Amino acid sequence: MKRFWKEVAVRPDEDGWTVTLDGRPLRTPARAPLVVPFEALAREIAGEWRSVENEIDPRSTPLTGLANAAIDRVEPDRQAFAADLARYAEADLICYRADGPRGLVERQEESWDPLLAWARRRYDLEFATTSGVVHVEQPAATVERLSHAVAALDAFHLAGLSPLVTVGGSLVAALAVLEKAITADEAWDAVSIDECWQLERWGADAEAEKALENRKRDFMNGARFLGLVDL
Numbered sequence: 321m322k323r324f325w326k327e328v329a330v331r332p333d334e335d336g337w338t339v340t341l342d343g344r345p346l347r348t349p350a351r352a353p354l355v356v357p358f359e360a361l362a363r364e365i366a367g368e369w370r371s372v373e374n375e376i377d378p379r380s381t382p383l384t385g386l387a388n389a390a391i392d393r394v395e396p397d398r399q400a401f402a403a404d405l406a407r408y409a410e411a412d413l414i415c416y417r418a419d420g421p422r423g424l425v426e427r428q429e430e431s432w433d434p435l436l437a438w439a440r441r442r443y444d445l446e447f448a449t450t451s452g453v454v455h456v457e458q459p460a461a462t463v464e465r466l467s468h469a470v471a472a473l474d475a476f477h478l479a480g481l482s483p484l485v486t487v488g489g490s491l492v493a494a495l496a497v498l499e500k501a502i503t504a505d506e507a508w509d510a511v512s513i514d515e516c517w518q519l520e521r522w523g524a525d526a527e528a529e530k531a532l533e534n535r536k537r538d539f540m541n542g543a544r545f546l547g548l549v550d551l
């Protein structure tokens with residue numbers, strides 16, 4: 321779709337804030353009004369639409385996309401969406417360690433052990449860790465408590481959390497960003513250790529680097545969205 325509007329504005333709505341194009345409110349793909357409960361988020365979404373020059377590229381409006389997801393996908397069945405994210409507690413990335421080489425093992429320990437320690441303190445639980453890719457079952461209480469933490473979130477927080485969990489593969493790292501225990505950059509460094517190690521070890525690969533760059537973009541957009549729904 322080509323740009324057809326001249327003016328973008330933000331106005332209060334009885335349920336929050338909405339973005340308008342030439343006075344007409346934005347709508348989601350399901351044609352629901354795009355009303356967000358946070359003014360800061362609405363203003364950033366408006367900025368995305370002001371920046372459109374010719375044709376709309378969804379990659380240039382990531383906050384709009386996440387807000388659409390919150391309204392169209394998450395809110396209609398919030399508990400089911402939360403349950404899907406919570407399943408990552410059963411096989412969190414940071415519980416699966418390399419058995420070599422030693423440099424990679426040490427890098428994982430330095431980054432992942434503090435995250436597990438934080439989660440143990442924050443949620444009063446324990447983790448089972450292993451070397452390799454063979455599945456290790458987590459304590460039932462661990463899965464239950466992390467699931468409860470996710471289920472307590474509203475649709476907008478779940479929408480922002482989703483790319484952190486699905487792109488990074490770690491529910492613990494995503495919750496640490498949500499709780500402001502670590503920065504988004506620190507979380508990305510943690511969940512991308514294996515890929516970065518491979519690139520360092522085997523040299524640059526344009527396709528792999530591009531894929532990693534795209535994953536980082538989606539991860540950081542989710543973190544940015546989370547920051548805006550807390551303002």
